[in-house]
Amino acid sequence: MRSAFAASLMSVVASVALATAPGLNPVAHAQTVNSGETIRTVIVEGNQRIEDRTIQSYLLVEPGDPFDPDRIDLSLKTLFATGLFADASFEKSGSDLIVRVVENPIINRVIFEGNDAIDDEKMREEIEVAPRGIFTAARVQSDVQRILELYRQSGRFAASVEPQYKPLEQNRVDLVFVINEGPVTGVRSINFIGNGAYSDGRLRSEIVTRQSRWWRFFSSNDNYDPGRLEYDRELLRQFYQNNGYYDFRVVSAVADLTPDQEDFYITYTVDEGDQYYYGDVKVETELDKLNASALRRALSIQEGNLFRGNQIENAIDTLTYAAGVAGYAFVDITPQLDPDPETNRINVTFAIDEGPRVYVERVDIVGNTATLDRVIRRELRVSEGDAFNRVLLDRSRNRVRALGYFKNVEITESPGSRPDRTVVEVSVEEQPTGELSFAAGYSSVDAFLFDVSVSQRNLRGRGQTVIARVSASQRQQYVDLRFREPRFLDRNLAAGIDIFSTRSDFSDVAFGGFETDTIGAGVNLGFPLSEHTNLGLRYRLQSDKLDLADVPIVINDADGTLAFQTVVDDNGTPDDPSDDTEVQVPVSPNADPLPDGTAVVDICDAEYINRSRGCRNERAEISSIIGYSFNWDRRNDPIEPTGGFDMSLSQDFAGVGGDVQFLRTEVSAATYKGIFKGVRASARISGGLIEPIGDDDGIRINNRFFRGGSSFRGFDVAGLGPRLIERTVDAEGNTVRVRRLNALGGKAYYQGTLEVTVPNFLPDEYGIDTALFVEAGSVGMLDDIDIDPARIISPEGSETTTVRLTKDAMGLRASAGLSVGWDSPFGPIRFDFSQILRQEEYDRTETFRFSTSTRF
Structure with a gap:
């Protein structure tokens, strides 16, 4: 069928060429010639674009040569081999050789x-x-x-x-x-024959191909692709070998077209074999600087554990790294597996020899259409001329991925120009790093939200970050301009500048209902101390103004104590005093002077002798803050870690000039563990402490720690920790009501978080992740000058007594729940469903939280 198509297409080409060259008649390709004569001239006919000399250069005969049929036949084949001609022929005219051609269009x-x-x-x-x-x-x-x-x-x-x-x-x-195009050919069902240890459903989850279902409209993995079958076979082999089935093999993978010719039935026939465990595990080497016993102790493989194929590869990487540390850049590690079917044990011996010396001949970077080569190269741990080291290549891949500029990063190697040379290719797939967004919405955190931001994390492909953000919500208005250069002065030094202005309103969550206005600027530097540690230095100068919400009260002019202003509530029946009640009402500060000699002032007025100690926070100050951050990152993957840990320590000292003096310290550490595919666990602990320096004026409320909301799920913003409350008791001393007032913040906090990602059986294309979490911790430890003494505020003659007091118990709080994150086209969205496990009676809790943010 293909030959018929080719013949018809050849005739089309010839007819096209002939139609555009009138008067040219096709002739025989070769005529019988007298080999005793010589060629006087070579005449070319029929050519339109190609010059005569070019065509003559392809011939194996020239003037003066004999009319040799064999050489003329070879010349004809040479003309066709050029691909320039649809047809060609040779003709003898006297002593001339005429070459007629039909050019391809x-x-x-x-x-x-x-x-x-x-x-x-x-x-x-x-x-x-x-x-x-x-x-x-x-x-x-x-x-x-x-x-x-x-x-x-x-x-x-x-x-x-x-x-x-x-x-x-x-x-x-x-x-x-x-x-x-025809219809899409899907996969109606995927079946397995011979599997006993795992169900069909479990095996389907381990391969890429999916059964066609209506909800997979974002995915193409449910389309039949024969090339994907081979990849799935390898995934099945890896899955079984990672669960002890050393002898597993896929006998066959068959795809049958359904009778309606719209889908395929895919059937895998497998032979699981027996499950094996590790037997003796040894390390053998003749290299002087390597100790076999020490290397054996460095391996995570233990005798009697279930055999897992991926642990063999991990062990090779561990041994390669250890040999490199000992000075052997070139080692050849051969794992020798000796399975014993009778005991279902596999004895493993790692033989280490000094391998052939291989060097990196060239590093090629492909796919970076926007990012400059040098931005990628400076993250690589290998360069031209270095000894080839696979561990350093893996580390280089993680560093490039951590930039956040690329959707995918792959590093492969291929043979170089000589046996001891290799070519390393870094293939990247760019993703958008700039964003211009306009967002408006509503969240349970900030009520109405309006957000405009312009950012570029990879300015001009140089790795520079520029952010201009304007954000406004019911609780906060924010303007921020930032610039960061990751290689300042062409050195391994990051430098940045930040100019910001913030206005925050916490009138409904913190003491007295305070508002803050902050304006300032800062500079920062960062540099690596080692491969896994870095240090950041920063300085910030800012002006803070804190205003407590104005609450007009009436005070007695004689002794400066609170005088309750009451009105008669006639309840709509002015002629019937029996239903009148006395209630406390707000008094306008613009009210006329009262006839009884009392005065209307603000609750923090100096004339009010019983004003709260928190009123001392109401002032404007200049803060000059210098600080540092130390980070130690040993995660195996910067995006989705399944192993390793990270730690951070930061301290800020305020007092290099300015009006504020304090030392703030925060620490955090986390560890990560991949349990099995799609399930990862992480555990994080953190804590902070801020102490005043130089005087007993304490820490202002805007510099204290607040937890809750996104920082402690299950509790509202500033929902746990020290708080003013009003407790009402009856004549017998029974609590009638506890009224939660305003949060005071704390000088210290501690918190632990355990989170486990769980599969949700939704396609990856949806961008939906789910996780179970447990939060535990507390915040508190106020200064004595921040704690108001308990005082009775109930009116005289009341049947109940109301006492206002400060609660500062730093008892444990805990919550657990489910967190659902959606990487939506509008930005990341998170839903948190929480259940409180432990709380104080005055904490503010919540069982559901919806939050969204804009990417930068």
Whole structure:
């Protein structure tokens, strides 16, 4: 069938060329000639674009040569091999050799018709024909197959492609690929034969191919792709070997088309074999600087544990790294596996020899269409001329991924120009790093929200970060301008500058309902101390103004104590005093002087002798703060770690000038563990302490620690910790009501978080992650000057007594719940469902929280 297509296409080419070259008649390709004569001249006819001399240069005969039929036949084959001619022939005319040619047309345009599933640009990347190229039958036929393969990969096996042409003047054609895409061929079911240890459902979760279901409209993994079957076979092998089945093999993988020819049935036949455990594990080496016993202790493989194939690879990496530390950059580690079917044990011996010396000949970086090469190269731990080290290559990949500029990063190696040379290729896939966003919405945290931000994390491909953000919500208005250069002065030194202005309103969550206005600027520097540690230095100068909410009260002019202003509530019956009640009401500070000699002032007025000690926070101050941050990162992956840990320590000292003096310290540490595929666990502990320096004025409320909301799920913003409360008791001393007033913040906090990601059985394309969490900790430890003495505030003659007091118990709080995150097109969204496990009676809790933020 293919030969018939090629023949018809060849005739098309010839007819096109002949139609544009009138008067040229096809002749026999070779005529019988007298080999005793010599060629006087070579005459070329029929050529339009190609010069005579060019055509004559392809011939194996020239004037003066004899008329040799064999050499003329070879010349004919040479002309066809150039791909420039649709037809050619030789004719003897006296002593002249006439060469008649029909040139292949030139492609004017390449047009695709009928394609919706695959765009034109993607197909142009795959095919060879292009405008101003030569139109040949073989090339067009090859491109038809490439287009069909693209459609097969997208699950359209019924697709067909018909090449057509439109002749133009000057021996040109428009090439048109007419495409009938056909329906998508899905996967109706995936079945397994021979599996006993694991169910079909579990095995389906381990492979990439998915059964076609209506909810997988964002995914293409439920389209049948024969190339994906081989990959799935390898995934099944890895899964079984990582669970002890050393002898596992996939006997066959068969795809059968359904009777309606719309889907495929995929059937895997497997042979699980027996489950094996580790037997003796040894390390053998003749290298002087390597101690076999010490190397054995460095391995995580233990005798009697379940055999896992991936542990063998991890052990090789561990031994390679240990040998490198000992000075052996080139080692050859061969794992020798000796399975014993009778005991179901596998004895493992790692033989370490000094391997051939291999050096990095060249480092190629591909795929970086926006990011400069040097931005990527400076993150690599290997360069040209270095000894080849796979551990350093893995570390380089993690460092490049941590930049956040790329969707995918792969590092591969290939043989170099010599046996002791290798070429390292770093392949990256760019992702957007700039953002211009306008957002408006509503959240349970900030009520109404309006957010405008412009950011670029990779300015001009140089790795520089620029952020301009304006944010406004019911609780906070924020303006921030930042610039960060990761290689300041072309050194391994990051430098940045930050200018900010913030206005915050915590009138409904903190003491007295305070508002703060902050304006300032800061500079920062950061540099690595080692491969896994770095140090950041910073300085910030800011002006803070704190205002407590104005609460007008009435005080007795005689002794400065609170005088209750009451009114008669007639309840709509002014003639009936029996239902009148006395209530306390707010008094306007603009009220006329009262006839009884009392005065209307603010609750923090100096004339009010019983004013709260918290009123001392109401002032404006300049803060000059210098600080540092130390980070230690040993995670195995910067994005989704499944092993390792990270730690951080930061301290800020306020008092290098300015009005504020304190030392604030915060520490945090986390460890990560991959349990099995799709399930990761992390445990984090953190704590902080802030202490005044130089006087007993204490720590102002705006510099204290507050926890809750996103920082402690299950509790409202500033929902746990020291708080003013009003306790009402009856005549018998029974608590009638506890009224939660305002949070005071704390000088110290501690917190622990355990989180486990769990599979939600939704396609990855949805971008939905779920996790179970447990939070535990507390915040508190106020200064004595911040704690008001308990005082009775109930009116005289009341049947109950109301006492206002400060609660500062630093008891343990705890919560647990489910967190659902969605990486939506509008930005990351999180839903937290919480259950309180432990709390104080005055804490403010919540069982549901919705929050969203804008990416930068």
